[in-house]
Amino acid sequence: MWRRSVVSRFSSRISVSSSSSSLPNPRLIPWSRELCAVNSFSQPPISSESTAKLGISGNRSDANKVFASSTVAATATTGDISSRVASMAGLGHHYARCYWELSKARLSMLVVATSGTGYILGTGNAAIDFAGLCYTCAGTMMIAASANSLNQIFEISNDAKMKRTMLRPLPSGRIGVPHAVAWATIAGASGACLLASKTNMLAAGLASANLVLYAFVYTPLKQLHPINTWVGAVVGAIPPLLGWAAASGEISLNSMILPAALYFWQIPHFMALAHLCRNDYAAGGYKMLSLFDPSGKRIAAVALRNCFYMVPLGFIAYDWGLTSSWFCLESTLLTLAIAATAFSFYRDRTMQKARKMFHASLLFLPVFMSGLLLHRVSNDNQQQLVEDNEAGLSNSASNEVKTQRRKKPVAQPPVAYASAAPFPFLPAPSYYSP
Numbered sequence: 001m002w003r004r005s006v007v008s009r010f011s012s013r014i015s016v017s018s019s020s021s022s023l024p025n026p027r028l029i030p031w032s033r034e035l036c037a038v039n040s041f042s043q044p045p046i047s048s049e050s051t052a053k054l055g056i057s058g059n060r061s062d063a064n065k066v067f068a069s070s071t072v073a074a075t076a077t078t079g080d081i082s083s084r085v086a087s088m089a090g091l092g093h094h095y096a097r098c099y100w101e102l103s104k105a106r107l108s109m110l111v112v113a114t115s116g117t118g119y120i121l122g123t124g125n126a127a128i129d130f131a132g133l134c135y136t137c138a139g140t141m142m143i144a145a146s147a148n149s150l151n152q153i154f155e156i157s158n159d160a161k162m163k164r165t166m167l168r169p170l171p172s173g174r175i176g177v178p179h180a181v182a183w184a185t186i187a188g189a190s191g192a193c194l195l196a197s198k199t200n201m202l203a204a205g206l207a208s209a210n211l212v213l214y215a216f217v218y219t220p221l222k223q224l225h226p227i228n229t230w231v232g233a234v235v236g237a238i239p240p241l242l243g244w245a246a247a248s249g250e251i252s253l254n255s256m257i258l259p260a261a262l263y264f265w266q267i268p269h270f271m272a273l274a275h276l277c278r279n280d281y282a283a284g285g286y287k288m289l290s291l292f293d294p295s296g297k298r299i300a301a302v303a304l305r306n307c308f309y310m311v312p313l314g315f316i317a318y319d320w321g322l323t324s325s326w327f328c329l330e331s332t333l334l335t336l337a338i339a340a341t342a343f344s345f346y347r348d349r350t351m352q353k354a355r356k357m358f359h360a361s362l363l364f365l366p367v368f369m370s371g372l373l374l375h376r377v378s379n380d381n382q383q384q385l386v387e388d389n390e391a392g393l394s395n396s397a398s399n400e401v402k403t404q405r406r407k408k409p410v411a412q413p414p415v416a417y418a419s420a421a422p423f424p425f426l427p428a429p430s431y432y433s434p
């Protein structure tokens with residue numbers, strides 16, 4: 001799901017998809033001039049006019065002169081301080097904006113949303129640990145910001161050739177490379193430390209590995225081979241996994257459902273973008289599949305296929321006890337809807353159809369994740385499912401059990417559990433409830 005607008009790869013790409021948003025943003029152009037202007041305020045000249053207004057002249061007494069000159073000094077100092085404050089505020093605003101853009105903040109926020117969803121799903125039926133959720137989101141945000149900044153550091157010359165990206169902070173010269181490297185290093189290291197200290201090493205390791213995969217594998221691959229899109233899809237799929245790991249300290253089969261959805265979802269999303277922005281990608285020197293597929297038939301088929309791969313996910317989520325059957329229905333309808341836009345693009349490969357598929361992909365993800373959260377079922381019930389499977393229940397009995405396992409388990413006295421297997425022939429101990 002994702003470039004500068006989902007609202008970025010998620011989101012950068014949204015803005016790119018519409019021709020108007022790919023035009024240079026006039027708000028960004030005057031930045032360097034503005035910075036110069038801000039700096040010029042830091043040494044305000046004291047005009048002779050102002051001294052005249054203060055009445056400093058050779059005819060005055062010494063006392064008057066001292067008074068007058070100290071007044072000038074005080075005025076100059078006040079002006080100096082306020083202009084320095086203005087200068088600092090201007091600089092702060094300038095660099096805050098550069099960091100925001102280097103981080104592809106909207107894309108990073110979407111990444112955080114997937115990681116947070118993974119965290120809540122991984123919490124199961126325990127009460128959500130909101131502090132843990134906040135640490136996970138903050139750590140993910142910092143590492144995603146670092147990864148996105150590194151991506152831009154490596155792509156300065158390519159970004160400079162693309163309409164969509166030429167006004168980013170590095171190609172437009174609003175920030176220097178050493179400064180951007182320092183920002184990426186500090187953000188990445190702080191995020192990894194935060195995750196390691198406040199969640200666990202598994203989550204910190206997954207996030208750090210994902211940064212490496214994105215910045216050092218996916219980014220150079222974009223200029224080498226169209227397979228980059230599939231590697232990028234893995235990058236996009238990992239944040240919910242790290243969220244789950246942060247909450248539960250482990251990775252299970254159940255934790256793979258949202259990452260799988262994100263992986264398959266990104267393919268139609270990127271294929272639509274690659275089709276819509278093919279000229280820009282060609283100018284930037286990127287090897288997107290769309291550049292090797294002039295008719296668009298291949299990318300349309302790839303998009304459609306991946307939409308179909310998402311169809312079973314709702315059933316799997318239900319069958320594995322992660323969600324109720326409502327999600328099964330919702331997910332199926334949602335997936336068929338995005339598949340319909342992909343099919344329509346496959347039949348008629350126009351920009352309009354590609355844009356429809358792109359917009360459908362933008363809607364899909366938040367709705368899918370909200371559905372997962374809304375219909376999630378607890379860990380207790382998941383545990384029950386595992387126990388059922390281990391007990392090797394026959395297929396005929398399994399339907400009945402599936403219904404049972406979704407009911408809240410009734411607590412039993414400890415001896416009741418002990419009296420089951422492995423020695424059923426022993427007399428069941430009686431339980432006395434005080």
Ligand SMILES: CC(C)=CCC/C(C)=C/CC/C(C)=C/COP(=O)(O)OP(=O)(O)O
Nearest residue numbers: 002003004009012143144147207210211232
């Ligand atoms: C925790 C962690 C490290 C998360 C990272 C998540 C992340 C950055 C996901 C984005 C995935 C992706 C392939 C974006 C496209 O980048 P692009 O280079 O194609 O976009 P661009 O063309 O706009 O630069």
